[in-house]
Amino acid sequence: MREYFCGWYFKCQSSNQALAIIPAIHKSKDHRSCSIQLITNDGVFNICFPYDKFCKQKKNFNIDIENNRFSSDGIELCLNTPDCTAVGSLKFGEFSPIKYDIMGPFRYVPFMECRHTVVSMRHTVTGEITINGKDYCFDNDLGYIEGDRGYSFPKEYAWTQCFFENGSLMLSVASIPIGSFFFTGVIGVIVIDKKEYRLATYLGAKVRKIEGGEIIIAQRDMSLSVKLIKKQALPLFAPESGTMSRTIHESICCNAAYCFKIGDNTLLSFETSEASFEYEY
Numbered sequence: 001m002r003e004y005f006c007g008w009y010f011k012c013q014s015s016n017q018a019l020a021i022i023p024a025i026h027k028s029k030d031h032r033s034c035s036i037q038l039i040t041n042d043g044v045f046n047i048c049f050p051y052d053k054f055c056k057q058k059k060n061f062n063i064d065i066e067n068n069r070f071s072s073d074g075i076e077l078c079l080n081t082p083d084c085t086a087v088g089s090l091k092f093g094e095f096s097p098i099k100y101d102i103m104g105p106f107r108y109v110p111f112m113e114c115r116h117t118v119v120s121m122r123h124t125v126t127g128e129i130t131i132n133g134k135d136y137c138f139d140n141d142l143g144y145i146e147g148d149r150g151y152s153f154p155k156e157y158a159w160t161q162c163f164f165e166n167g168s169l170m171l172s173v174a175s176i177p178i179g180s181f182f183f184t185g186v187i188g189v190i191v192i193d194k195k196e197y198r199l200a201t202y203l204g205a206k207v208r209k210i211e212g213g214e215i216i217i218a219q220r221d222m223s224l225s226v227k228l229i230k231k232q233a234l235p236l237f238a239p240e241s242g243t244m245s246r247t248i249h250e251s252i253c254c255n256a257a258y259c260f261k262i263g264d265n266t267l268l269s270f271e272t273s274e275a276s277f278e279y280e281y
Contacts, residue, residue, distance in 0.1 A: 003028050003242030006149040008063065010075060011252075012090060012125045013163060013274060014141040017041070018253040019129060020276070021077070023063050023070050025054045028242035034065055035244060036079065037237060038086060038131060039252050044234045045084040045131070046244075061119070077129055086131045092143055093124030096194075102187050104202040113152050113177055119145035121191050122168040144168060153238045153246065154280075158215055160226055162258060162275040164268065167191040169258065171199070171226055173207055173215055184210075186217055188224060190260055192267055197260070199224055213279055221263045228277050230255040251277045 007024030020039040026032075032051035037044065055064040063070040067078040072095060079086040101107050102118045125143040129136045142163045157174035171188035184207050188199040199205045205219040213228035233249035240246040256275035260268040 003151040004149075005151065005239035005242055005244075006147070007239075008070065008119070008145065008147045010070065011144040011161065011276060012136075012138055012141065013143070013253075014138050017136050018274070018276070019136045020252055021070075021075060023065055023068070024244070025051065026239055026242055026244050027051065031243060035237070036065055036068060038084065039234065039236065039250060040131065040136070041232070041253050044236055045086070046237055047079055047081055047084060074127065084132060086129060088127060088129035090125055090127035090129065090138060095120035095145070096122045096191070098189050098198075099196055102189065102200075104200055106185075106202060109178070112150060114148055114150035114154060114174075116172060116187060117147040117149075118170065118189060119147060121170070121189060122163065144170070146170065150239075151242050152240050153248065156281050157278070158210065158281060159278045160228075160256065160275060162256065162272060164270060164272070166193050169260075171215070171217070171224065173210060173217070188217065190224070190268065197222065210281055223261045225259045227257045228254065228279055229257060229271070231277060231279070248278060248280055251275075
C-alpha cells in the first residue's frame with residue numbers, strides 16, 4: 001500500500017474568533033484512517049475515523065466523513081467523542097480561486113513529497129459551530145481554503161495566511177527534496193482589490209532571508225517580507241510517511257507584520273493580530 005495523505009484546511013475568521021477545520025485521509029504501509037482536526041484560539045481537537053468513513057466526489061468539491069460534510073456550499077459538523085463535541089453548520093459565499101494551479105509546472109513532477117492547492121483565497125462565512133459548549137459565530141465573515149496531498153509535510157517549512165481590508169495573502173516556503181537534492185521552494189499569492197500577484201520559484205522567486213520568524217522573498221522588482229512577531233502556537237498533527245505521527249505548531253491567530261512592494265511602490269504594509277502562522281525552522 002502506497003504511503004499517502006490528502007487534507008483540506010478550512011479557515012473561518014471573524015473580528016474576535018478564528019476556527020480552522022481539517023478533514024484528511026492518510027495511509028501508510030500498514031495502516032489506513034481518516035480524521036477531522038479542529039483548531040481554535042484555545043485548543044486543538046483531533047477525531048479519528050475508520051478509513052471507509054471517508055468519501056469524496058470526483059467531479060465536485062464534496063467531502064464526507066461519517067456525518068460531517070465539507071463542500072463548496074459550506075460545512076456541517078456532528079462530532080461527539082469523550083474529548084470533543086462539535087455541532088453546527090457554516091455557509092460559504094462565492095469562492096475566489098487563483099488564476100491557475102499554485103504549483104505551476106511542478107504539478108507535473110512525479111513523486112513530490114507534498115503538493116499544495118489553493119481552493120479559495122477569500123469568501124464569506126455565515127453560521128455557527130459549537131465546540132464543547134463554546135459558540136463560534138460567523139456573520140458574513142471571512143473564509144480561506146487550501147489543500148495538501150503527498151506522503152509527508154516538508155522537514156522544514158514556513159506558512160502564513162492573512163486577510164486584510166481589500167484582499168488576502170498566503171505564503172509557503174519549504175525545503176523540497178528532489179531525489180538526493182534539496183532546494184528551498186516558494187509559493188505565494190497576494191490578492192489586492194481582486195488583482196492577483198504571485199511569487200513562486202517557477203517564476204524566479206528567491207528566498208533572501210529565513211531567520212527568527214522573518215521571511216523575505218524577492219522576485220524581479222517584487223518583494224514580500226513577513227515577520228512572526230508573537231506566536232500563539234498550538235500542537236497539530238501532520239503527515240509523515242502517510243501517518244499523522246508528526247507534531248507541528250500552528251498559531252491560528254497571532255501577531256505578524258507584512259510588507260509587499262513593487263519597485264519603490266509599497267502596496268501593502270501592516271501589522272495584524274489575526275494572522276495564521278506555522279514556522280517549522
